[in-house]
Amino acid sequence: xxxxxxxxxxxxxxNFLLSMLAVVAAVAFLVAFFTTSQASKRETTRxxxxxxxxxxxxxxxxxxxxxxxxxxxxxxxxxxxxxRFNAFKNFxxxxxxxxxxxxxxxxxxxxxxxxxxxxxxxxxKKKTPMIFSIRPGTVYVGYxxxxxxxxxxxxxxxxxxxxxxxxxxxxxxxSNDDIRIFAPLDEVQEMLGKNGRIxxxxxxxxxxxxxxxxxxLEILRRQLSQVLPEGKVVMNRTIAVAxxxxxxxxxxxxxxxxxxxxxxxxxxxxxxxxxxxxxxRQEIGVLRALGYSAGKIAVLxxxxxxxxxxxxxxxxxxxxxxxxxxxxxxxxxxxxKAIKPDVALLLWSLVAAPLFAAFSSFIxxxxxxxxDPAVTLREE
Amino acid sequence: MIDVKNxxxxxxxxxxxxxxxxxxxxxVDRGEFVVVRGASGSGKTTLLLTIxxxxxxxxxxxxxxxxxxxxxxxxxRATFRAAHIGFVFQMFHLLPYLNVRENVMxxxxxxxxxxxxxxxxxxxxxxxxxxxxxxxxxxxxxRTAVAxxxxxxxxxxxxxxxxxxxxxxxxxxxxxxxxxFHAAGGTVIVVTHGKGADKYADRIVKLEKGTIADL
Ligand SMILES: Nc1ncnc2c1ncn2[C@@H]1O[C@H](COP(=O)(O)OP(=O)(O)O)[C@@H](O)[C@H]1O
Ligand SMILES: [Mg+2]
Numbered sequence: 001x002x003x004x005x006x007x008x009x010x011x012x013x014x015n016f017l018l019s020m021l022a023v024v025a026a027v028a029f030l031v032a033f034f035t036t037s038q039a040s041k042r043e044t045t046r047x048x049x050x051x052x053x054x055x056x057x058x059x060x061x062x063x064x065x066x067x068x069x070x071x072x073x074x075x076x077x078x079x080x081x082x083x084r085f086n087a088f089k090n091f092x093x094x095x096x097x098x099x100x101x102x103x104x105x106x107x108x109x110x111x112x113x114x115x116x117x118x119x120x121x122x123x124x125k126k127k128t129p130m131i132f133s134i135r136p137g138t139v140y141v142g143y144x145x146x147x148x149x150x151x152x153x154x155x156x157x158x159x160x161x162x163x164x165x166x167x168x169x170x171x172x173x174x175s176n177d178d179i180r181i182f183a184p185l186d187e188v189q190e191m192l193g194k195n196g197r198i199x200x201x202x203x204x205x206x207x208x209x210x211x212x213x214x215x216x217l218e219i220l221r222r223q224l225s226q227v228l229p230e231g232k233v234v235m236n237r238t239i240a241v242a243x244x245x246x247x248x249x250x251x252x253x254x255x256x257x258x259x260x261x262x263x264x265x266x267x268x269x270x271x272x273x274x275x276x277x278x279x280x281r282q283e284i285g286v287l288r289a290l291g292y293s294a295g296k297i298a299v300l301x302x303x304x305x306x307x308x309x310x311x312x313x314x315x316x317x318x319x320x321x322x323x324x325x326x327x328x329x330x331x332x333x334x335x336x337k338a339i340k341p342d343v344a345l346l347l348w349s350l351v352a353a354p355l356f357a358a359f360s361s362f363i364x365x366x367x368x369x370x371x372d373p374a375v376t377l378r379e380e
Numbered sequence: 381m382i383d384v385k386n387x388x389x390x391x392x393x394x395x396x397x398x399x400x401x402x403x404x405x406x407x408v409d410r411g412e413f414v415v416v417r418g419a420s421g422s423g424k425t426t427l428l429l430t431i432x433x434x435x436x437x438x439x440x441x442x443x444x445x446x447x448x449x450x451x452x453x454x455x456x457r458a459t460f461r462a463a464h465i466g467f468v469f470q471m472f473h474l475l476p477y478l479n480v481r482e483n484v485m486x487x488x489x490x491x492x493x494x495x496x497x498x499x500x501x502x503x504x505x506x507x508x509x510x511x512x513x514x515x516x517x518x519x520x521x522x523r524t525a526v527a528x529x530x531x532x533x534x535x536x537x538x539x540x541x542x543x544x545x546x547x548x549x550x551x552x553x554x555x556x557x558x559x560x561f562h563a564a565g566g567t568v569i570v571v572t573h574g575k576g577a578d579k580y581a582d583r584i585v586k587l588e589k590g591t592i593a594d595l
Contacts, residue, residue: 293458
């Protein structure tokens with residue numbers, strides 16, 4: 001029986017290949033969609049971070065005129081405020097970093113010196129670090145500074161009598177980050193004589209906005225007032241929200257497209273199966289005369305559909321994954337490495353596609369079984 | 381061996397009802413060679429399909445080898461057919477994508493020791509086992525079909541105008557093969573217009589409007 005199946009398939013290749021095309025296309029599309037959607041989510045988060053942390057928690061006493069004029073708060077607060085977040089579970093924001101900013105004059109240039117701590121995750125959350133963590137003894141310099149003093153990676157610089165190695169020169173940002181020197185927090189605190197003090201906690205909204213209605217800032221402010229009544233929160237929301245909305249829209253759009261694609265390829269597979277059944281009417285009659293039961297005929301046709309599904313799933317997964325790997329990095333530049341072949345998707349495809357193909361071929365197969373063999377054998 | 385009792389098979393086409401078989405009764409003994417004749421449309425094919433368990437009659441009963449075949453369910457009847465009956469058709473009805481040997485083996489029952497090669501050799505097809513039907517002459521195609529009918533060592537061969545598409549030499553050859561099966565104890569019912577089978581026939585039956593006519 002399997003031999004019968006394979007030989008018939010190779011005999012009527014075109015029909016089988018066309019059917020497979022439909023299954024492959026559907027599976028490839030779904031696989032590509034699911035493979036990249038994870039990357040798309042990360043990408044949004046990463047881009048938000050790259051734009052700057054979108055939440056800034058500053059001391060409550062901060063004068064807001066000064067804050068916006070200077071770009072940071074003049075007032076400081078104890079560094080361990082940031083540790084309070086550790087006790088607080090189910091936070092809607094993450095990736096907390098304690099920072100200390102101070103305007104300083106360096107080599108005759110007005111620059112902002114920023115000390116930045118390693119990340120602190122609210123407890124109960126396990127996440128990969130998203131922010132660069134600056135190694136002791138090294139600094140990152142902003143674009144204008146690097147440009148003005150012709151600094152390159154690996155150069156040695158002197159900061160308030162302490163030697164640092166330039167670990168990175170930053171790309172032009174179009175903000176006051178371009179005149180900023182980033183260094184490890186504890187070293188900056190020491191240089192500025194502000195041990196244990198910070199003036200800002202930066203946080204990245206996790207973008208788990210449950211719906212479009214709830215203002216995330218409301219939730220954040222409520223949470224903050226519980227954890228850190230001495231602080232207040234300022235949020236740069238424009239770009240992040242726009243991007244998140246765009247991602248959602250894209251997802252909704254594709255979610256609408258998915259059933260359409262599935263229906264079209266089901267119809268496609270069904271029509272081709274029907275053509276196949278029509279072509280094989282006499283064959284079915286002969287097989288019945290040779291002692292094949294209706295059940296065996298059904299197995300013959302549904303078996304073909306299952307095989308079609310298995311091959312289509314395998315090929316569709318390979319193609320969908322290949323497309324994601326090939327074009328994904330162009331679309332999601334920052335998180336290209338996050339796009340990986342998803343074996344779970346392959347397993348899902350191997351289960352779903354044969355079911356789908358069998359379902360699509362069900363009516364033609366039923367027709368094949370119901371066909372009166374006497375009628376087809378009489379045809380001459 | 382075969383007992384067809386008061387069998388009727390009615391067809392309705394364009395409002396007109398035709399009795400393809402009309403209260404037909406026929407008894408065939410084990411080992412008989414029966415030739416069936418009749419004008420086109422007289423019900424010959426319908427009779428063979430009914431005896432072969434392929435076509436349920438509207439009235440009457442058909443028993444083959446002691447089994448009331450239409451009392452069996454469809455799957456059991458299929459198994460019964462495979463075990464007891466071999467079909468040969470005018471149009472050969474070989475599967476185009478299988479070679480000669482595979483076309484024979486596609487009918488082979490697991491429990492019977494089928495030796496396609498031996499049968500094909502007897503039928504002069506030893507050189508053709510790997511060829512597809514498209515590469516065969518009409519005579520070779522029909523001999524392949526005969527081999528397929530023989531593979532399960534059936535009790536009965538039902539042949540519906542098996543020589544209709546063959547030249548006289550090949551026609552005689554195919555009839556000869558049926559005669560050999562008969563000589564070995566098999567029961568044969570063959571529908572044929574030619575006279576070639578007459579010399580082997582134990583009996584010649586003529587159909588007219590769905591019933592047996594007196595000769
Ligand atoms: N499926 C069918 N629908 C309607 N009429 C049919 C059908 N099959 C056979 N008939 C009619 O039954 C009669 C007997 O047909 P058949 O057994 O094929 O005759 P024969 O084989 O002797 O030429 C014919 O009149 C034919 O038209
Ligand atoms: Mg006929």
